[in-house]
Amino acid sequence: MAHAEADPIKFAYWVPNVSGGLVISNIEQRTNHSAEYNRKLAQIAEKAGFDYALSQIRFTAGYGADEQHESVAFSHDLLAATTTLKVIAAILPG
Numbered sequence: 001m002a003h004a005e006a007d008p009i010k011f012a013y014w015v016p017n018v019s020g021g022l023v024i025s026n027i028e029q030r031t032n033h034s035a036e037y038n039r040k041l042a043q044i045a046e047k048a049g050f051d052y053a054l055s056q057i058r059f060t061a062g063y064g065a066d067e068q069h070e071s072v073a074f075s076h077d078l079l080a081a082t083t084t085l086k087v088i089a090a091i092l093p094g
Contacts, residue, residue, distance in 0.1 A: 012052035012088075013045055015078065018068040035069065039081040046085040053078055057090045 015038060016031045042053055055071045055078070075089040 010051040011049060012054050013050055015053050015055045015074075015087075016041075017055055017071065017074050018057075033069070035074070035077055038069075038074070038078060042078045042082050042085055042087075046082045051086060053085055053087045055087060055089045057092065 016033050017038060018033055045053065053075075055075045057068070057071050071089040072091065075087040078085065078087050
């Protein structure tokens, strides 16, 4: 039996599209969640070889997530700024 070629490892990063950073915490967060910053970050990630960007949603406005970009529309902005990066947008089912 011939050995199948292994799929290459895929790399992804969490998109900081929510104020307050990527963790729920009461500590001061300094993550920049602006659209301009995220477009630049997506381009850097793409050039570094990342395959995916994972756009998040946060259901509570506490813990510093007072502002957040809607995941699907925001993902379109990242796709327009890149050529090969695949974006997976979080959605609320139901």
